[in-house]
Amino acid sequence: MNGRRIHLGVARVSGPLVFVKGTENVSYGEIAEVVTSFGEVRRGRVLIIDGDTVAIQVFEGTSDFSSADTKVRFSGHSLTVKVSEEMLGRVFDGTGRPLDGAPPPISGEERDINGAAINPVSRVYPKNFIQTGISAIDGMNTLIRGQKVPIFSSSGLPHNRLAAQIVRQATIPGEESEFVIVFVAMGVKHDDAAYFEETFRESGALENVVMFLNLADDPSIERTITPRVALTVAEYLAFDRDKHVLVVMTDMTNYCEALREVATARGDVPTRKGYPGYLYSDLASLYERTGRVIGSEGSITQIPIVSMPNNDITHPVPDLTGYITEGQIVLDPKLHRQGIYPPIAVLPSLSRLMKDGIGEGFTREDHPNVANQLYGSYARVQQIRNIASIIGEEELSEVDKKYLKFGDFFEKHFLNQGDENRTIDETLDLGWKALELLPVEELSRLKKAQIEKYYKKGANDATP
């Protein structure tokens, strides 16, 4: 395309979109700069071309645009970010401009922020167990290096604390390699961003962190590009520089709301709760930028934080996220009120990749069965609690009473751990301790040999 073309005057402004008429040689997705009558420059992207009319999505808002004086400059290229290792230890805004007072990185290659789809035949299936030190995760929803697992939460719950704890404690047992962190804030409070920065500083990891901050009072439309800028950098660090990258993105719901704002302005057909039909594909274009690929030693692991409006897991944002990510960690307000930390609701939580990264040769041979048995037995606890709430605990059978004991132990000791950092062996042993509260006949998901090896009959009779 031919250099910079300047166009004077806009035809119409609609929400975050400006429409320009009489354009020539504009290309789809190209970056445009809109200059207001006060000389302020705002960036945007071509979203629709219809003959000589073009709609531009402006990242920094369209207030005080006037139809006659506003100038539009077409750049001739799509939005790029300069990627380099120099970015580690730096803080950028939501479009990749330095926020820390230092000049932009000098070296580096310009890359299109939209990236490209990883060819499925180029992927390496992720199998390396990440020990987070958190029993509910390591034992029952194991995180794998190269996996994407969101935290489903709602306001008032300690998702930030949990994410920070994972970042602090994540290790690959038996390996030296450290994680590099890419932190992406989309519409979050200054306090929350500061909390993460503080955490990174305390753990002495700041020089291994790149931060992209679009805060609550930053332009909302900018959020639609922030994760793309950040993931482009993450891909560079992982696949070009062979680093293990952990990406924390918060809050996906803010991102989706910004996307909805653009969709509404464009007149896209709304589906559930006004979100556009392509929300699924759009989210996938972020979440699928995770994993491992042939020819590179690095990896990208994603931990997006999704706040569920009204704590409703069927809301389109958590719902579509769960359909794309490789599992989810669900936080539960009820456990939180009981003072249990982390308040992870294990039953609706899931790790889809744990099946190939645990067990013999990975963690411990009893791991898959212990996890499966804990699930089965804890699900039973929920049913029995329901019955008990109606007929009273005294009326329960002996076995059912044992289940209640198991349930209490499980929540108070297995789930609840505060800032303790447990090894996988400690986690599994604790799981057995809980299971020992149940009669052995109830443990049909464990193998005979495992019961013989680990189950201590009556071992828990004395436990509270």
Add this chain to the structure above:
Amino acid sequence: MATKDRERSDVTTRKGLITGINAINGPVVKGSGMAEANVMELVYVSDERLAGEIINIDGDIATIQVYEDTTGLGPGVPIYRTGRPLSVELGPGLIGNVLDGIARPLNLIREKQGVFIGRGVQAETIDRSKKWTFAPQVKVGDAVVPGQVLGTIPETPILEHRIVVPQGVSGKISSIVPEGEYTVTEHVAEIETENGSETVTMLKEWPVRRTHPLQKRMKPSVPLITGQRVIDALFPLAKGGAAAIPGGFGAGKTVLQHQLASWSDADVIIYIGCGERGNEMTDVLNEFPKLKDPRSGRPLMERTILIANTSNMPVTARESSIYTGVTIGEYFRDMGYHVALMADSTSRWAEAVREIAGRLEEMPVEEGFPAYLPARLAEFYERAGYGEVGPERYGSITIIGAVSPPGGDFTEPVTQNTKRFIRTFWALDKRLAFARHFPAISWIDTYSEYIDEMAKWWKEEKKVDWRSLRQRMLSVLSRENELQKIVQIIGPDALPSDQRLILHVASLIKEGFLQQNAMDDIDRYSTPEKEFRMLDLIAKYEDRAEKLVQGGLPIYRIQEMKVNIKLLTMKQEVADDKLEELDAIEQEMNQEFDELEKSLVTSDEKKG
């Protein structure tokens, strides 16, 4: 013939180029000067030659869905017509391949572009240079009819590729090559017909959107044996039938589809990853070469074709991936094979349809879907079927579509409309999945409309009374479901003994039979013989327990029987080739019951 045609059409389309793009909205572009073009015509957009298809013509404006990213295109960019509909190339070399939504081999794309998929790659589905061993099955002078085998190619050790007489062609063989090595474009046979002579090569090209009908449709009457107990025993699917698997995220749709692709007794598997995860395709690619087909002992990849349009690949190619897959299925069906096609997930395909409709500004009717959603679903599922494909030869396509309802709510349009065109509905239940009861197929909401035909097959082929055993298990499960509602109010101990026995037997069926762990080497697949023996054992258990409980034996004595844990774990402890171990369990069970009976008699005597 296809190569030549293509070269020719390239030349003419360059000449026939009329004008270029004048509007772009995401993957949809408009071009003017297209009055002569046809809907469904394949076009190439820009000099990068991005594949596209005309989906609407209004006056001289054609609307085109582009199968690749449109970033960087602009007004005036040329559009090249081809005069041909969007098609898929067919021939030896498909098996074991991974194709994208418009049938480009992903391995070729990787060779050309590396880890990421760039734009505008030209990659032929069928390798033109590779030589295949063709063995003729007819002689010069033989009269041939449609569907008759002209020659065979050992495509993989378990799949013989058959070149058959095309539909609508009959006549006399005027030439046929001797056994030898040929490329797919060489003439291997010539048929003298009433309308001139027809040359045959190993390479074919079929339009993807048009149904290629069976010569004669027949009623599906043979089960697709899946090795999945809840399916084979309770809710079967027939070869040539259609099934849906609806379920929220994490309910187990994909694992079930992988299980069906692995263990079903079909000849050819077509697995379409439609708008789902990249790693799930990688998983299949890693596992299938290692897993062995239980019938032939050969790697599963030797009968499998994968089609991958992952969720981050272009949404337009998601729409076409389903048609590409089913057209390949029809091709193998016409060779006389039983094809099973899995589409995970049809909801993503429906959403792709919705998105294109939205860009065309078509009127949405429900949840943004266009009014023709049911018609599109019907067209797809109706391409399933069982029937005659040639003289005395039969083939089928079985279609199994996963459905991903928003919020897990089955009242949404895709689930509801799919229900109208399928006959087996495997409803996945979130609560079962939470308890890790897998497959999470709800025995309450699930149904199969193939019961009569399947019962007949079991009776005639396996000489067993499948129907009554099935009915019996279902009735235990449905009575348990009713009783659970009462238990919620009064607790289980307040129920009379016979009802508590039902709860107990139901839990044996659920945990010991219906739950099937896809990650366990023994459990993940059960032969029909093992399934039947297991059910039979549970039925015998119930019979004897019932008598004892009626005779006054306290229920806890049954609940505490030592054989219970054996019945619960026989699925994973007893391998398919060691079924005699089930006899041992039966013996043990009978002994334990005998002892209980004795104790009952003696206590009766004491009382009397």
